[in-house]
Amino acid sequence: MWSRKSALLGSLAVSMYLLGLTLRNSQLVTVAVVIFVFLTYAALFAGHADVAASGRRMDEWTGEEGVALSNVSAMRKLSAARVFEDGEVEITLRMQNHSALPKILEVRDRVPEVMRIKKGANYILMELGPRRETFIEYTVECPLRGFYSIGPVAIRIQDTFGLFHKEKELHVYDDFLVFPKMEDLKDTFVKSKVPKIFTGAVNIRQPGPGSEFYSLREYFDGDSFRSINWNAYARSGKLMVNERERDAVSDIILIVDGRAVSETGPVSRNALVYSTRASASLARYFLSRRDSVGLIVYGDEVVSVDRDTGKKQLYVILTKLAGAMARGNTPLQVVVNRILPHINKGSPIIVMSNLESDPTIVSALRDFRARDFDVTVLSPSSLEFEFDAKRLDRTGFEVMKTERDILISELRGMGVNIMDWEPDMLLSTALAGARGF
Numbered sequence: 001m002w003s004r005k006s007a008l009l010g011s012l013a014v015s016m017y018l019l020g021l022t023l024r025n026s027q028l029v030t031v032a033v034v035i036f037v038f039l040t041y042a043a044l045f046a047g048h049a050d051v052a053a054s055g056r057r058m059d060e061w062t063g064e065e066g067v068a069l070s071n072v073s074a075m076r077k078l079s080a081a082r083v084f085e086d087g088e089v090e091i092t093l094r095m096q097n098h099s100a101l102p103k104i105l106e107v108r109d110r111v112p113e114v115m116r117i118k119k120g121a122n123y124i125l126m127e128l129g130p131r132r133e134t135f136i137e138y139t140v141e142c143p144l145r146g147f148y149s150i151g152p153v154a155i156r157i158q159d160t161f162g163l164f165h166k167e168k169e170l171h172v173y174d175d176f177l178v179f180p181k182m183e184d185l186k187d188t189f190v191k192s193k194v195p196k197i198f199t200g201a202v203n204i205r206q207p208g209p210g211s212e213f214y215s216l217r218e219y220f221d222g223d224s225f226r227s228i229n230w231n232a233y234a235r236s237g238k239l240m241v242n243e244r245e246r247d248a249v250s251d252i253i254l255i256v257d258g259r260a261v262s263e264t265g266p267v268s269r270n271a272l273v274y275s276t277r278a279s280a281s282l283a284r285y286f287l288s289r290r291d292s293v294g295l296i297v298y299g300d301e302v303v304s305v306d307r308d309t310g311k312k313q314l315y316v317i318l319t320k321l322a323g324a325m326a327r328g329n330t331p332l333q334v335v336v337n338r339i340l341p342h343i344n345k346g347s348p349i350i351v352m353s354n355l356e357s358d359p360t361i362v363s364a365l366r367d368f369r370a371r372d373f374d375v376t377v378l379s380p381s382s383l384e385f386e387f388d389a390k391r392l393d394r395t396g397f398e399v400m401k402t403e404r405d406i407l408i409s410e411l412r413g414m415g416v417n418i419m420d421w422e423p424d425m426l427l428s429t430a431l432a433g434a435r436g437f
Contacts (some may be wrong), residue, residue, distance in 0.1 A: 002249070006042070009035055071099035073126075074170045085145055085181035085277075088118060093136040093153065097128040104158040107136065112148045114267070114368075115140040142178045144268060145276060145322045150174045180273075180280040180317040183427045215243045232399045250291045251307055251344050254279045254317075255335065256324065257353035260297035263326030264354070265385025274380040275352035276321040278427050282350060283317045294343075295320055300328025300334045333360035336367050348374045354382045355407060362410060368417050376434050377411065377418040384422055 013035035020028030070105075079090035097103045098236055109122040120138030128134055137416035142148070151173035157166045216232055219239035226303065232240035256279050262272040279295065286293045287309060297315045305313075305320055332353070343349075349368055355377075368375045382402050386392040404420070411418050419434030 006039060006387065010039060027043075046164045046333065053238055072097055072103060072105065072155065072157065073153070074107075074172050076150065076153075076172055076174050076177055078150070078174050080176065082177045082179065083142055084179045086141065086143060087178070088139050088141050089176060091122075091137070091150060092141050093122075094133060095128065095136065096131060096133040102127055102128045102129050106156040106158070108154045109136065109138075110149065110152060110154060111140055111150055114144050114146075115142060115148070117141075144273070145178045145180045147177055147323055150176070177319065177322055180276040180321050182277065182281040182284050185281055185285040185428055185431075216240045217243050223239070228271060235305050250286075250349040252282075252286045252291050252293045253307075253330075253339070253343055253347055253349045254282060254293065254295045256295070256297045256321070257332075257348065257351070258297045258324045258326060259329050259357070260299070260355045261329070261382070262299075262354055264356075264382040265391075266388075269385050269388070270326075271352075271354035271380040271382050271385070272324065273325050274421065275378075276324055278378055278430075280318055280321055281427055284314055287311070287314050293317065296339065297321070297324050298328075298330045298332070299324075299326065300330065302330060302335055302338060304339075329357070331358050331360040332364040333367075336364040340371070343373075346372065346374070348376065349376065351377045353377065353379060354384055355379050355404065361407070362414075365411060365416050366414055375416045376431070377416055378421050378427075378430055378434060379408070379418060380421045 013032045016028045016035070017032035019031075020026065020032060074096075075094040077092045077094075080087075083089055091109070093109050095105065095107060097105075104127050106125045106126075107123065111117070111122055118139045118141045120136075122136070122138050124136050126134060151171065153170040153172050155168050155170055157168075216229060217240065219228060219241050223241050227241040229240045229242050232238075256272075256275050258272060262275065262280070263270050265271070283293050283295065290309060292307040292309050293313060295305040297303045297320060303320060303324075305316055308316075332351075351365075353361075365375055365377070381404065383392065383397055383404065387394075387397045408418055408420055419430045419432045421430045
């Protein structure tokens with residue numbers, strides 16, 4: 001490909017040649033021919049700078065994949081494959097010149113548009129000596145959850161004279177995952193009405209089989225002698241036994257509205273962003289409490305994560321939330337009909353939805369309440385996001401806000417714990433408001 005310099009020289013040579021013919025000036029013609037010969041030589045020399053891209057493995061960076069032109073190769077390392085929102089990833093791009101000639105390189109490592117380069121630069125113009133290598137180091141900040149890929153590497157190789165260059169894309173890709181950021185919760189006020197006995201699980205402040213001391217009571221026939229508190233017997237003269245605090249787990253169901261309407265508002269401030277962050281925070285809290293947590297995300301389809309416990313379950317849930325896309329228009333009633341036969345009676349159900357464009361919301365939540373499920377709804381209002389972004393005027397906002405308030409009042413009348421979750425409200429505050437604390 002011609003550079004600006006070669007184009008100017010070529011234009012100058014043509015002008016001089018034509019002018020020389022017009023004026024019958026052999027000196028101008030000779031100079032023009034010399035320039036043409038020089039450009040031809042430079043073009044042929046640049047044509048051998050590289051050929052095709054090919055995959056190759058570099059032993060110096062164990063486990064890293066490199067892609068090379070005939071004489072220039074690129075490899076990349078990431079500091080982490082998984083980060084949370086607002087986290088940082090340090091990227092090191094290694095460029096190598098395998099030829100015996102120096103190379104003038106223009107390199108740009110492509111990053112996703114939503115990423116912000118916090119330190120360093122992903123672009124460099126340099127001269128790379130023969131059989132030498134260099135490193136391009138930069139740090140990106142990841143403000144939004146999702147699956148992302150760094151690459152390809154766009155490279156432009158100039159000839160020694162800077163007259164011609166070759167452009168190639170080295171298909172070196174590295175994938176990483178950005179999880180929704182989480183808020184620390186001290187209490188959610190959510191407990192199952194029908195907890196399940198499970199050794200080693202969370203204490204639920206009720207007497208029963210467990211490991212933590214709860215209270216003392218008098219000895220009854222049938223009590224184990226192991227439970228007798230001999231110190232209390234020595235003080236009172238009565239046989240007293242230790243009552244343990246009952247251990248149990250609850251089944252918690254998290255439902256996230258991932259319909260297309262949930263992305264209404266700015267990219268970084270919409271109902272889906274807040275819902276995924278809330279679900280991640282709740283999942284971590286309940287799993288740390290040793291509850292069994294399941295997740296359902298519905299949009300163009302219904303995606304579910306079966307109930308389970310432990311750190312592995314948290315990773316599975318975070319991965320599903322990171323990949324949640326706003327699309328489709330599956331009504332909540334479809335979700336309710338599908339999961340009702342498979343969830344235990346009394347399981348707390350927490351729904352994250354903006355409650356918009358779904359005529360089945362009232363009937364769906366009524367079905368939950370009719371079967372005595374404890375239902376909590378956290379509703380990040382898209383109206384607030386649209387109004388803050390000045391996409392909705394004051395009159396339209398007030399009308400739609402009134403309709404929304406009527407719907408929320410109707411759901412509260414059915415016994416649904418619901419909170420109109422305003423932007424920038426802490427999750428713990430929204431939960432306390434929904435539960436009436």
